[in-house]
Amino acid sequence: MDFFRHSASFLFGTAALALLIAAPKATAQNLQSVSNYSRTHEALLASQQRIQDQIRLEETQRYANHLYEETEPEPDIYTEGWGSTHVNSYKNAVIPNSKVIDVRNYHIPVPGYVTSPYGYRPRFHRMHKGIDLKLNIGDTVRAAFTGKVRLTRFERGGYGFYVVLRHENGLETVYGHLSRFLVHPDQYVRAGQPIALGGNTGGSTGPHLHFETRFMGVAINPAAIFDFRNQVTHTDYFTFDKRTYDQARDYSPSERIAAARASHAAAESSVGSSTSTYTVKNGDNLGRIASQHGMSLTELCSLNGFTRYAHIHPGDVLKVK
Ligand SMILES: [Zn+2]
Numbered sequence: 001m002d003f004f005r006h007s008a009s010f011l012f013g014t015a016a017l018a019l020l021i022a023a024p025k026a027t028a029q030n031l032q033s034v035s036n037y038s039r040t041h042e043a044l045l046a047s048q049q050r051i052q053d054q055i056r057l058e059e060t061q062r063y064a065n066h067l068y069e070e071t072e073p074e075p076d077i078y079t080e081g082w083g084s085t086h087v088n089s090y091k092n093a094v095i096p097n098s099k100v101i102d103v104r105n106y107h108i109p110v111p112g113y114v115t116s117p118y119g120y121r122p123r124f125h126r127m128h129k130g131i132d133l134k135l136n137i138g139d140t141v142r143a144a145f146t147g148k149v150r151l152t153r154f155e156r157g158g159y160g161f162y163v164v165l166r167h168e169n170g171l172e173t174v175y176g177h178l179s180r181f182l183v184h185p186d187q188y189v190r191a192g193q194p195i196a197l198g199g200n201t202g203g204s205t206g207p208h209l210h211f212e213t214r215f216m217g218v219a220i221n222p223a224a225i226f227d228f229r230n231q232v233t234h235t236d237y238f239t240f241d242k243r244t245y246d247q248a249r250d251y252s253p254s255e256r257i258a259a260a261r262a263s264h265a266a267a268e269s270s271v272g273s274s275t276s277t278y279t280v281k282n283g284d285n286l287g288r289i290a291s292q293h294g295m296s297l298t299e300l301c302s303l304n305g306f307t308r309y310a311h312i313h314p315g316d317v318l319k320v321k
Pocket of ligand 1: 116128130131132209211
């Protein structure tokens with residue numbers, strides 16, 4: 001609208017200028033020579049040109065400013081649902097179909113192994129929306145990515161003392177069962193910066209970190225992003241896909257172990273005991289287990305139906321010779 005209003009005043013201005021040019025014309029013919037008149041006329045035309053240029057410039061600027069105001073502002077990631085006290089602050093948000101998330105600048109929150117995977121827990125008839133990582137009370141818990149603290153809260157039956165961070169890459173991470181906060185809401189944190197001390201608060205049966213990764217409130221299996229065993233990310237960019245996020249949700253490196261365990265149980269009940277079992281202990285790796293049982297790594301893997309890159313955790317039961 002501004003543009004049109006301005007156009008109107010511009011037209012009025014032009015009309016006024018035309019009158020200014022016309023007015024001296026009558027007297028100039030009487031009082032000035034033709035050459036003088038001509039010079040005046042040219043000067044007027046020249047000044048008119050400058051004024052028009054000025055008007056055009058101002059008009060262009062105003063119009064540009066107007067356009068600029070109309071432009072959708074760059075979304076501020078620390079705005080949407082920022083005041084929410086819920087772990088999922090995006091309850092009514094429209095989740096994009098796909099989002100490539102830069103996970104290059106990361107830090108594993110604690111170095112402990114996975115004590116409980118992400119996924120549905122039949123015993124409790126509910127989803128476990130994070131992954132549990134072993135720690136001792138008082139161990140340092142670090143920010144997984146760079147970002148800003150959204151919440152530091154306490155929930156008696158659930159998370160206990162917990163921190164929610166929102167990251168520059170669009171993810172949010174949740175850290176539960178803590179014993180002490182080292183940060184406060186609205187504080188900026190770098191990846192790897194200590195944010196809390198680990199604990200056993202809330203609905204926890206032993207010291208561990210409950211760690212969640214969420215995109216717009218949707219819980220993603222942290223193991224789809226992080227390789228906790230090797231303390232790295234699987235890839236530089238994690239692609240969230242709305243159509244397949246269920247896959248990411250259910251992604252579990254220990255799935256193969258579980259499948260192997262199930263097939264082992266089935267084999268044992270039908271075939272008998274040509275193989276025995278080995279329960280994985282803390283610090284074990286596939287190579288060591290294989291050599292301890294006089295097997296090659298390939299043999300051990302094929303017997304259990306997984307690859308040499310399978311993740312094993314203490315308590316997993318493997319088939320051995
Ligand atoms: Zn948990």
